[in-house]
Amino acid sequence: MTRQDIILILDGGHPTVGYTVSTGLNVLIGLSAVAIALETVPGLPDWAGSLLWKFEVFILSVFILEYALKVICSPKPLKYIFSFWGIIDLLSCAPALALLNPHWQAVRTLRLMRILRMLKPFHSSRILFRLxxxxxxxxxxxxxxxxxxxxxxxxxxxxxxxxxxxxxxxxxxxxxxxxxxxxxxxxxxxxxxxxxxxxxxxxxxxxxxxxxxxxxxxxxxxxxxxxxxxxxxxxxxxxxxxxxxxxxxxxxxxx
Incomplete structure (x- = not known):
């Protein structure tokens, strides 16, 4: 598998598994949004809070791995890093800092940036061009x-x-x-x-x-x-x- 194949898979453009990977990432983003909302429920049981925390760690691991692969496999890494979607991907990974230092809990608000990633499949859509x-x-x-x-x-x-x-x-x-x-x-x-x-x-x-x-x-x-x-x-x-x-x-x- 070439680097170009990895980029196509992650961006959803691969003819065989691209759609599956793109859909899976969007499902994770949707579940992440639900988890963020559930965290604000008062009186949440300890087991539920622990489960949500583990799910957050899993989500962050997936997006950090995706971002790292895109940087490594991109033919022009700097162009991707400083592009609009590259910045969104990086901000989606930023909440991992809160796992390293409890004083950086405010960084977790950047999790909301993941929602913007759901617009990726439409960035070249004819509907958006019409709008x-x-x-x-x-x-x-x-x-x-x-x-x-x-x-x-x-x-x-x-x-x-x-x-x-x-x-x-x-x-x-x-x-x-x-x-x-x-x-x-x-x-x-x-x-x-x-x-x-x-x-x-x-x-x-x-x-x-x-x-x-x-x-x-x-x-x-x-x-x-x-x-x-x-x-x-x-x-x-x-x-x-x-x-x-x-x-x-x-x-x-x-x-």
């Missing part, structure tokens, strides 16, 4: 809309502060504090921790909520339209490629 092209197509519109949204958030923060500060000085203490209310209202979440009680404040809130619906809906509509336009532009290219390959196939059968 990239769609976002590039409407980046001007999204930029303008982002500026307008920021301006509206600021105006809403100032407005609700002017309406509610005198009535609730302990709630709407300042414009920066009111900014949290504006974000919750614009996203139509409404946590309920900052509620207007004046007539003017309630009327102003109703207006903000309607504007918030537009702020949530408009970017979605812009991106959806861009995706449809990108799909429409790609269709003639696909038909052209298909028409080119069909005569070649027919010629091969005739021979």
């Amino acid at each position: 990239r092209d769609a976002l590039h197509l409407v980046k001007g519109e999204l930029y303008v809309f982002g500026i307008l949204s920021g301006v509206m958030l600021y105006i809403s923060s100032v407005g609700i502060y002017l309406f509610e500060h005198d009535a609730q000085p302990d709630v709407f203490t300042s414009i920066p504090e009111s900014f949290w209310w504006a974000i919750a209202s614009f996203t139509t979440v409404g946590y309920g921790d900052m509620v207007p009680i004046t007539t003017g404040g309630r009327f102003f809130t109703a207006i903000v909520l309607f504007i918030g619906l537009g702020i949530v809906a408009v970017p979605s509509a812009i991106i959806t339209t861009a995706l449809l336009e990108t799909q429409t532009n790609l269709r003639p290219l696909r038909d052209e490629e298909k028409n080119k390959t069909e005569p070649d196939d027919q010629h091969g059968r005739d021979q």
Whole structure:
């Protein structure tokens, strides 16, 4: 087995075992995410905590071995090490430092970087290319809309502060504090921790909520339209490629 074969296997590109290895690593990442969540459960039995710890050691061993093999077998090790996925792979192994020194427990938060590894199979996907092209197509519109949204958030923060500060000085203490209310209202979440009680404040809130619906809906509509336009532009290219390959196939059968 050559070094190139090892790289193909680890990246999921090997024709025989690549898919199996890639799927197995993704399953381990998913199980790791579940284990991270279970560790936060209060009153976890000692046996469960010990099992989760052993599983973490196993996961780290697998990813450290994978990273070492990629560095050793890569034709350009430095290029891989400093690439985006190389850095993600390294950060996925970094929690091993917590096993060596208990004072480095904060490093264990880097375990969450493993979730990003599940995007690897899609890094060359046609869907991601379409999304990239769609976002590039409407980046001007999204930029303008982002500026307008920021301006509206600021105006809403100032407005609700002017309406509610005198009535609730302990709630709407300042414009920066009111900014949290504006974000919750614009996203139509409404946590309920900052509620207007004046007539003017309630009327102003109703207006903000309607504007918030537009702020949530408009970017979605812009991106959806861009995706449809990108799909429409790609269709003639696909038909052209298909028409080119069909005569070649027919010629091969005739021979």
